[in-house]
Amino acid sequence: MARQKNVGDATSLVPPYAVQLNGLLGHRFQMNERNRLLALSEDALLSGFRKRPGIQAWIGEHVGKWLHAAVLTWINTGNRELKEKIERIVRELIATQEPDGYLGTYDAPTRWTMEKERGWDVWVHKYVLIGLLSYVSVVGDARQRTIDGELKQKALEAACKAADLILRTFGTGEGQLDLMERSTHVGMASGSILQPMVWLYKATGDKRYLDFCRYIVWAWENSPRGPKLLSSLLTHGNVRKTANGKAYEMMSCLVGALELYRVLRDEGNEEEGKQLLLAAQRAWDDIVQKRMYVTGGTSLGEHFQDDYFLPNDGAVSETCATVTLLQLTLELFRLTGEAKYMDIAERIVFNHLLAAQHPNGDRWCYFTPLEGKKQYRSDINCCASSGPRGIAMLPTFVYTLDQDGGIKCNIYVRGRLSLDDRGIAISQETNYPYDGGVTLRLHPVKPTEFALRFRVPEWCGEARVIINGKQMKLVGSGYHELKRKWRSDDEVRLEFTMKLRTVIGTHTNEGKMALMYGPLVLAVDERHLPAEARPLDAISMPSEDAEKLPLKIAPISGSSALWAGEAAFETDGIILGKESKFKLRLTDFAHAGAKGSAFTVWIKRKPGA
Numbered sequence: 001m002a003r004q005k006n007v008g009d010a011t012s013l014v015p016p017y018a019v020q021l022n023g024l025l026g027h028r029f030q031m032n033e034r035n036r037l038l039a040l041s042e043d044a045l046l047s048g049f050r051k052r053p054g055i056q057a058w059i060g061e062h063v064g065k066w067l068h069a070a071v072l073t074w075i076n077t078g079n080r081e082l083k084e085k086i087e088r089i090v091r092e093l094i095a096t097q098e099p100d101g102y103l104g105t106y107d108a109p110t111r112w113t114m115e116k117e118r119g120w121d122v123w124v125h126k127y128v129l130i131g132l133l134s135y136v137s138v139v140g141d142a143r144q145r146t147i148d149g150e151l152k153q154k155a156l157e158a159a160c161k162a163a164d165l166i167l168r169t170f171g172t173g174e175g176q177l178d179l180m181e182r183s184t185h186v187g188m189a190s191g192s193i194l195q196p197m198v199w200l201y202k203a204t205g206d207k208r209y210l211d212f213c214r215y216i217v218w219a220w221e222n223s224p225r226g227p228k229l230l231s232s233l234l235t236h237g238n239v240r241k242t243a244n245g246k247a248y249e250m251m252s253c254l255v256g257a258l259e260l261y262r263v264l265r266d267e268g269n270e271e272e273g274k275q276l277l278l279a280a281q282r283a284w285d286d287i288v289q290k291r292m293y294v295t296g297g298t299s300l301g302e303h304f305q306d307d308y309f310l311p312n313d314g315a316v317s318e319t320c321a322t323v324t325l326l327q328l329t330l331e332l333f334r335l336t337g338e339a340k341y342m343d344i345a346e347r348i349v350f351n352h353l354l355a356a357q358h359p360n361g362d363r364w365c366y367f368t369p370l371e372g373k374k375q376y377r378s379d380i381n382c383c384a385s386s387g388p389r390g391i392a393m394l395p396t397f398v399y400t401l402d403q404d405g406g407i408k409c410n411i412y413v414r415g416r417l418s419l420d421d422r423g424i425a426i427s428q429e430t431n432y433p434y435d436g437g438v439t440l441r442l443h444p445v446k447p448t449e450f451a452l453r454f455r456v457p458e459w460c461g462e463a464r465v466i467i468n469g470k471q472m473k474l475v476g477s478g479y480h481e482l483k484r485k486w487r488s489d490d491e492v493r494l495e496f497t498m499k500l501r502t503v504i505g506t507h508t509n510e511g512k513m514a515l516m517y518g519p520l521v522l523a524v525d526e527r528h529l530p531a532e533a534r535p536l537d538a539i540s541m542p543s544e545d546a547e548k549l550p551l552k553i554a555p556i557s558g559s560s561a562l563w564a565g566e567a568a569f570e571t572d573g574i575i576l577g578k579e580s581k582f583k584l585r586l587t588d589f590a591h592a593g594a595k596g597s598a599f600t601v602w603i604k605r606k607p608g609a
Contacts, residue, residue, distance in 0.1 A: 007266050010337030011400040011408055013330075014417070016075040019395035023414035024433070024590075027563050028354060031361025032391040033073045036384075038082055039362065040066060042089060044380050048105035049096035058120040058382065060105035063093055064127030065385035071134040072392040083147075090135055090151060093128070094158045101165035103128045103158065112169060112182050119183055122170075122190035125162055129196035132159040136203060156203065163200050166193065167212050179216065180223035187226045188249035191216055194256030198263055213260050217276070220253070229253060230279045237282040239291065240304045247299035248382075251324040254280040258331040277335065284332055287325065288344055294503060294514055295355065295370060295521045295589050295601065296348035297322050308507035312370040312602055319356045319364055319383035322348060323390040330397055337402065339478040342410045343458040345397065349411065350433050350519045353390050354590035356383070359562040364388075370523075371536075371600035374593040399426070406451035408479065412438050412494075424448060424486075433519050433588075434553060434567050436460075436496035442486045451483040454494060457519060459501070466493040500546040500571065505602055512602040513544060515571075515586065517551075522569055523592035525599040528585035536598060538576050539584070540606045554585075562591050576604060 021029050045063040048054025067089065074082045097103050104111065104124045112121050132155045138147045170179040170190075180187030194216045201209035220229045227243035229250070239250060257276040264273035290307045292298050297317025300310070326348045333341035355374075356365045363376035364384040377384060398411045407417075407424075412432035418425045423445035430438040440452075456463045458477045465472055467482065468491055474480050482492065498518040505512035515522040524539055533539060543549055552570040556562075573584030592599040 007270075008403050009262065009334045011334055011402045013334065013396040014399055014401060014419070016072050016392075016395050017078075018419060019076070019398050019415060019417050021076075021395055021398070021413055021415045023431070024354075024563070024565060025349070025394055025398075025411075025413045026415060027565070028357060028359070028361065029073070029076075029391055029394055031359065032069075032357070032388050033077060033079065033082065033361075035360055035362040036364075036388050037066065037070050037073055037392075038079075038085065040380070042085065042092070045089060046092050046096070049093060049103070052105055053107045053110065054105035058124060059380075060103075060124030061120075061127040061382065062380050062385045063089065064124075064129070064131030065389055067131030068134045069388040069392040071138060072389075072396070075138060076392075076395050086135065087148060087151060090132070090155055093132070094154055097158055097161065101161035101163075103162040112177060114182065120189060122166065122179065122183060122193050125166060126193040126196055128162060129159050129193070129200065132156070133196055133199045133203060137199075159196075159200060160204065160206075163197065163209060163212075167208060171212075171215055178219070178223050178225060180219050180225040180227075183225075185227075185246040185249045186243040187220065187223065188229075188243055188246060188253050191220055191227065191229075192249055192252035192256055194253060195259050198256060198259040202263065210263070213263075217257070217260070227253075229257075230275050233279040233282050234275060237286050239283050239286050240306060242283075245304040247302060247304050247321040248318060248324055250283070250304075251321065251328050254283055255324065255327050255331055258328075258335065262335070280328065281332065284328060284341075292325075292344075293317060293352065293370060294516075295351040296325075296344065297352035297368060298325055310508050312509070312600070313372045314369060315367045316369040317352055317356075318367060320386040322352050322356060322368075323386045326353065326390055326393070330393070333397075334400070337408070337479075339455055340458070342397075342455055343477075346411060346457065346519050349390075349394070351521045351589050353387070355592070356387055357391065359591060359594050361391075370589075370602065371598075372593075373596065373598050402451070402453065404451065406453050406481070406483075409440065409452065409454040422448070424450075431565070433517075434565070436498035436518060438494040438496070440492040440494070442490045442492070443488055444486050445488075447485050447487045449483070449485040451481050452486070452492065453479045453481050454492075455479050457496065459516070459519065460496045460498075462497070464493075464495040466495070467491070500549055500551045500569075502541075502544050502546045504544065504605075509602050511605055513541065513605050514602050515541075515546075515569075517569060517588075521589040521601055522586040523589050523599045523601045524573075524584070524603060525587045525592045525597055527593075527595055527597040527599075528568055528587060530582060533573065533575060533582055533584070536600050537604060540574050540576050540604050541584075542572050542574050542581055542606070544605065562594050566591060574606070576606070 048059035070086050104121050136156045170177050179190050183190030197213050220226045232242040261273035261276040291304050299321040301315040302318045329341050329345045356368045358376045363378045364387040366383040399417045400408045416427045425443040427441045456477045463474045501516045503514040549571045554568050556566045569586040572581045
């Protein structure tokens with residue numbers, strides 16, 4: 001293994017088994033496991049490997065994405081049926097490997113070529129490596145989330161054989177191919193294999209894999225076909241003007257860049273990796289400030305667009321891009337611990353990620369518009385394979401662990417954190433995001449001193465905290481620290497002021513307004529409208545001052561509910577051209593249009609407003 005100094009991140013993800021999710025996120029997590037991961041056909045995942053070539057150029061990516069999501073989920077739930085399915089798929093995938101290490105889905109004449117849209121071969125291997133290495137990464141724990149040691153070794157050997165073939169095929173040596181040339185999207189598809197190559201180096205300590213990571217970064221900048229990722233982002237910081245602006249592939253490369261930065265930093269070569277971190281930070285800033293929807297999604301037609309060009313309908317926010325923006329955000333959060341990254345992660349999760357997933361968990365939107373109708377799909381496509389990964393990651397970042405032993409509380413959701421190795425548990429009782437009250441009950445085995453750091457969301461700005469009955473007011477968003485010797489049944493009550501907020505549209509939403517409540521973006525959904533309140537584009541609000549708008553949160557019960565905790569947000573609405581008010585029932589964007597009805601996030605402003 002590589003000798004590392006282990007400088008460490010500002011904060012670290014917890015193991016997936018450490019957090020039990022309930023509430024809204026728990027429901028979506030359970031549906032993801034039951035109705036997508038367990039239900040998906042094994043033959044559909046493996047057919048492209050069993051009978052090459054596969055039916056689509058990138059058919060091989062799905063098994064790796066599925067394994068990544070399934071392993072994270074199984075570690076959390078311990079579902080025996082899911083474990084058995086994982087092991088069958090790992091065995092079957094390994095069995096399809098060619099003697100030279102090839103683990104793609106193309107026939108021999110078109111491997112590593114650009115024929116017939118075949119420029120996805122390295123991309124497929126990227127996801128195969130991610131899937132196998134996700135399985136390899138599993139370690140035993142007190143909940144017996146153990147795996148077959150022999151199969152784990154075979155999975156690692158298969159990953160190494162596939163990677164070694166990549167190393168022999170691509171590079172600057174005699175007879176080797178240019179990695180950037182054999183790739184779609186200006187080298188970014190193949191270049192994104194950087195992430196699992198870093199993982200493989202960490203798993204084996206084999207310096208050849210680290211050298212190949214350095215080659216990838218070199219090729220980004222020096223190959224005639226390279227995307228010039230670092231030089232572009234460090235020069236102008238504009239993702240639209242970088243390579244061809246392809247969102248998913250570009251952010252995938254940047255996620256890998258941050259993984260490489262982490263390794264270089266921990267081995268005492270931080271100076272070498274600083275450009276990787278800075279380029280990713282500049283890209284993230286540009287996306288969030290100029291190319292992110294109010295709902296946390298990004299891209300149109302799978303590409304970054306011009307500054308503030310964010311149309312509400314059409315090919316809005318590819319789910320692959322939504323999940324990869326979440327990954328990029330979490331990597332930056334781990335490295336820095338800065339609250340601004342978790343504020344965006346919260347917005348993505350509660351809005352665009354959950355909006356793309358059908359509440360039943362069986363279908364996903366490829367694109368998720370902010371108006372019109374959602375087009376959920378149950379087939380195997382890149383987004384229906386990416387989405388479950390985003391859901392499967394949820395338990396890993398609700399809490400994170402700081403370098404000094406402190407515990408960050410990042411996302412508010414009913415559930416429990418159990419750190420068995422430290423003898424600490426924290427239960428969280430809340431109806432967040434529908435209510436701003438959160439109760440944290442601490443359960444250390446013995447009195448233990450550590451810092452509990454909880455996030456006051458950016459949308460809130462202030463909060464009240466009550467510790468064992470003693471109240472204090474907190475001013476300012478970001479993380480606030482409570483450091484003390486915690487005893488069993490100590491109680492921390494957080495109260496975030498949740499109220500209706502208006503967002504006045506600009507640029508492509510000039511003349512419109514949106515409504516938010518806490519972290520939730522709200523929507524007008526025909527499902528909840530009275531017959532006389534039509535069409536959607538005729539609805540407006542009697543005031544743009546949210547303080548003047550009444551608000552009642554009403555539970556939706558019975559067969560009308562999409563899940564047991566669904567709620568509607570009741571306020572006053574008007575029909576343009578009419579004076580009378582009517583009761584307007586809004587829904588959160590995550591559930592808007594889930595029964596096939598039309599909806600809109602942006603509402604026309606009242607003339608003269």
